[in-house]
Amino acid sequence: MRYLIFTDVHGNLESLHALLKFAQRRKIDHYLFLGDLVGYGASPNETIQKITALKPISMVRGNHDKAVCGLDSVRTFNPIAALAIFWTKQHILKKNSNYLSRIKKGPLIVNKNITICHGAPFDEDYYIFGEFDASEAFLHIKTPLCFFGHTHFPFIYKEKDRTVEGTFLTGDNNEVKIEKGTRYLINPGSVGQPRDRNPKASCAIYDTKAQKVKFYRLEYNIEEAQEKILRENLPPTLSERLAAGI
Ligand SMILES: [Fe+2]
Numbered sequence: 001m002r003y004l005i006f007t008d009v010h011g012n013l014e015s016l017h018a019l020l021k022f023a024q025r026r027k028i029d030h031y032l033f034l035g036d037l038v039g040y041g042a043s044p045n046e047t048i049q050k051i052t053a054l055k056p057i058s059m060v061r062g063n064h065d066k067a068v069c070g071l072d073s074v075r076t077f078n079p080i081a082a083l084a085i086f087w088t089k090q091h092i093l094k095k096n097s098n099y100l101s102r103i104k105k106g107p108l109i110v111n112k113n114i115t116i117c118h119g120a121p122f123d124e125d126y127y128i129f130g131e132f133d134a135s136e137a138f139l140h141i142k143t144p145l146c147f148f149g150h151t152h153f154p155f156i157y158k159e160k161d162r163t164v165e166g167t168f169l170t171g172d173n174n175e176v177k178i179e180k181g182t183r184y185l186i187n188p189g190s191v192g193q194p195r196d197r198n199p200k201a202s203c204a205i206y207d208t209k210a211q212k213v214k215f216y217r218l219e220y221n222i223e224e225a226q227e228k229i230l231r232e233n234l235p236p237t238l239s240e241r242l243a244a245g246i
Pocket residue numbers: 008010036062064150151152
């Protein structure tokens with residue numbers, strides 16, 4: 001069984017195109033999406049439309065999804081993110097806003113081995129940054145594997161014998177062997193707005209037969225995504241950051 005794990009697309013259709021093209025060549029059995037379909041990028045409707053065609057998929061909502069469909073306010077958002085939420089609210093079709101409002105709140109137990117969440121298993125909006133946060137998160141997970149998003153950094157935390165160790169996954173190719181007796185909290189990085197100074201779209205594949213999680217970085221048409229952002233008069237910084245991967 002091969003799972004494609006991806007998160008934080010943020011209305012960036014061009015990065016999603018690259019991901020779907022990549023997935024077509026990989027015999028994916030099940031998609032796991034960890035939240036934030038919209039916010040920041042200029043293609044919220046097209047992004048949602050593409051996701052609805054992916055089957056089978058298990059997914060949870062992100063904080064931007066909640067804010068756009070009116071389930072949450074922008075109180076906790078920085079001014080630039082809040083501006084993008086207002087723009088998205090103005091441009092999203094009613095049926096797509098309804099779709100966002102129906103996405104489940106994490107954590108979601110996919111099966112006896114896998115849990116997915118947006119921020120953390122104890123709070124969907126919490127950012128797991130570091131081993132202390134990860135230790136707390138492990139207390140709330142009942143499966144050996146938990147995939148999370150929200151930070152936009154590809155990262156893995158392992159827990160063995162009550163010791164938690166985190167590793168930031170730099171570079172374009174990383175692979176992690178899943179071992180019995182160890183638990184894992186894994187962030188595949190962001191598709192539509194990577195922040196680890198690597199602008200390529202990020203995702204991971206979990207192969208249950210090989211018991212490996214492989215991480216991938218995909219080239220995409222960044223210029224096109226940037227132009228759309230500027231054309232729509234979204235804050236220019238949202239365009240600039242895509243090329244820098246920040
Ligand atoms: Fe996000």
